[in-house]
Structure formats: C-alpha cells, structure tokens
Amino acid sequence: MFDPVERAPAYIKVSSAIEHKILSRALREGDVLPAELELAQQFRVHRSTVREALRQLENAGLVARPPGAKRMIVSRPEAAKVASGMRHALVLHEVSFVDVWEAMMVIEPEVAALAAMRRNQADLVALTQTSEAFRDSPEGDPTSVNIVALFFEQLGAASRNQVLVLAKQSLAQCLAPSLARMIDTVPQARARITDAQRRIINAVRDKNADEARKWMSKHVRDFKRGYEVAGISPDTPISV
Amino acid sequence: MFDPVERAPAYIKVSSAIEHKILSRALREGDVLPAELELAQQFRVHRSTVREALRQLENAGLVARPPGAKRMIVSRPEAAKVASGMRHALVLHEVSFVDVWEAMMVIEPEVAALAAMRRNQADLVALTQTSEAFRDSPEGDPTSVNIVALFFEQLGAASRNQVLVLAKQSLAQCLAPSLARMIDTVPQARARITDAQRRIINAVRDKNADEARKWMSKHVRDFKRGYEVAGISPDTPISV
DNA sequence: AAAGACGGACTGTCGGACAATAGGGCAAAT
C-alpha cells in the first residue's frame, strides 16, 4: 500500500548531487571543485559529511587530486581504475581462469581485426617496439608479462574502440599474475608469444583483418595450452 | 639517488588494508565488520578517518549495509554496481553509440552461442516468459526496454560466463536510455525485436550455437538500423 | 634576479559530543 520511504544518509545525497553534476557535464573534466568548507556551507552539512561524500567520488574516479595539489578536480575514470573494480568483482565471484580466457577468445580476435582496419603508422611503430622489447627481455624477467599486457593494450588503442579497450583491460589485469607464472614455467612460451606477436603485427600492417583475427585467435588459444603445460588447472579461480 | 617517499593519507591506508583482507579472503562475504570505533582503535586513527575509508569500500561494493541493519557486512560487488562504474566511465569519455554497438556486435553473438550450448530447461523457460512479456507489453510502455535488457541478461546467465555477463551488463546500461527512444519512434521495432527473440530462443532450445550466433548478430545489427530509421546519429555520445 | 621569509587557504586528522535507531531482553497483554 505504501512505498518505502527513502532514507539516504546525507553523505550519499551529497555525493549523488555532485555525481549528477559531473555526469550531466555541468561540471566538466578539469574543473576544480569548491573547497570542502564551501561545499559544506552550500549543502548545509558539516565538513566531515562532505569529506565522506568526496571519498566516494574519489574512489569512483570521478574526482581526483593531481599529485601535490590541494583542491580536488573533476576527472574521468581512468581505464585502469574501472578495470580494477571489475577485477575485484571477478576475484570475489571466484571466476575461474577458463571464464576469463573464454572472454578473451571472444573479444581479442575481433579487436585485432578492428585494429587491422583502423591502425595508423604510429600504432604500428608502437606495436613493433613493444614486441621487440618482449623478444629482448631477459628470461625470467618479471616485467615480461607487463610487456605482453602492453601489446594487448596498444592493439586495443589501435582498434579505436574505448568500450572494448575497457573490457580488455580488466581481462588483462585478471590474467597477469598467473600469466607470469606460466611464462616462467613453460620453456617454449616466450618463443610462441614472440612468433604470434610478429604474425599479428604483419597482419595489422597489411590491414588484413581476417588474418589478424585468425592469429590472435591462435595466440589466445595458445595461452590456454600454456596453462595446461604448466599444470595450472583451468578451474583455478583468479586471484589478486 | 632517492626514491620518492610514499605519502598516502591515513584513510587510504586503512581502506587498502581492509580491501586487502577482503580480496585475500581473510574476510569473507557476509562477515560483519567490526564497529567503527573498534576499527579506529585497532588502526590507531580517529573514527572519522575510518569512516572515510569505509565510504571508499562501500562505493566499491566491497562492503555494504543490508537495508535497515546497523553494522556493515563484507559483500562482493554486484554486477549492476560494476556495470554502472563502467557506464560512468564511458559516458565521461564521450563514447558514441557506434562504439557501444560495435562492442555488442562482438560480444552478444558469442554469448548467444555459448548459451545455446549450455542452457538448461530453466533458462529456456525464463527466456520464453521474458519474450512473451515483451510481446504483450503495451505500445509506448516505458518498461519495455527493461524487458529487452532482461532478455539479454538471461541469455548471459545461460552462457554461464560471469565475465561476459559483467561486460554485457555495462553495454545494456549504456544503451537503455536511447534504446527506449528508438523503440518508441520506430513503428516496426517491436515486431522485429519479438521476431528476433523468438528465433534466438528456438536456436538456443535446439542447442544450435551457429544459428543462435547468426540470429543474435542480425538482432544487434537491427538495433543500428533502428537508430538510423529513428534519425539518431551513430555518433551521438551516450548519456545518463 | 634568485633566495628566503611570511601569511592565507585548504586539507588531513583528531578529540569529543549527541540524537537516532537496531537489537536484545523482559514484562505485560491478548
């Protein structure tokens, strides 16, 4: 008979109010927020309450403080931030390696195909450099896995699709820790990755979408093979 | 010669400490957090500081308060929460409709194919009911678009892949507002959606992955057509 | 002009306070 009466704490109301202003672009990226005390006066709440609201927005990546600055500025959430939120969710939902891998099998080949169609010269240069950096990175170097991730990221950038980039980044973050183990364990992994990267780059260079898709597909499939060889069960939940 | 000294505010340290305990499963879902005052004593900080930390975790969906409860409990981020974070990011990055649509074209057909392979009886029933609900929903009903979203969501559930579900949900949230406009503007939209849903359900029922993929592909492609007919430019940035 | 001193504006943190309320226990009422 009655609707539940809405009873949100003030800090929620304040943060929603600011959030709304940001999402509706009344506050634009780079704008400096008013000082906490002024916000408190405008909202007629105490400064502590404003601070609680700001912490929420800060965590969402909607406001940020440039290093060594005093006031907060409006910002848009970095891909890495969103991805890390997604990673937390996936970890806590005990998502297993195959699930992530399956998602990669869906997304990465298409991203490669898009990249092949849309890449420019700068993309090619970046990809080539990254691939060479991986090839030359010493055996057992813990940064190798970051270079692999960078390759995927640059390919995403070349695809010119922010949405897919965001989704990809989460997957990469989830995979990184175990991928590092895998590369160190499986002797032939480095060579296979280097080879796959080369072929993908060639396909992208030639704007050959089908070829790019095909090789990326093989590349991702290879990851799973690597895990099997390394004796990592596909059902291992991903972890921090 | 020297590394930059790390200077994180106390509220960050506190929230990271708790976050770490949650991600490492030392605190499990459903556990009640200690009271704010006790946390403050343990961390040797003021209660306000603890509260700022809690606001961060609350916003990340790592802790939550069941409606009408006093203490906070550890929780895992709901898909909707993560998706809404992603949606904010996409809105602020001025991602256009085509970008979202392109991502759908990548993800949805494969999800449909997976669903065809893995669905059980309950999935079929749910999908059928949802499709009927859409067919019977009155012209111009603002909830129609929610029913369409529900259909996609249930298909995601049937695919048994949490990762893809999470990614899908963000897309759906981004599209919903403009989709509502489109359905109301384009006369033949409802019929075409109903038809596509029927064919997808049939393919899923028959465990025919290729057919499911094909029809979902058509279905999503149709959305774009609908937007064109409705005179909505593909480059329109998605909005709140 | 470069280097240092000064003051204002904010933030990070703290101590303390108080009203509101969830939850438990216990007694009265049906």
Added chain:
DNA sequence: ATTTGCCCTATTGTCCGACAGTCCGTCTTT
C-alpha cells in the same frame, strides 16, 4: 504461546571545533 510495549546498550550519522602540515602567492632581502 505469540504479540505488544518498554527499557537499555551498542553503534551509526552528524555535528562542532581545533590544529598541524603544506601549497601558493607575495613580499623582502641579498
């Protein structure tokens, strides 16, 4: 025996006020 009413305690939401640290612009000194 279950419901209702009442009291008490633990805990949250919010407020007040305070102070040190620090960024930044200005003013002085060399």
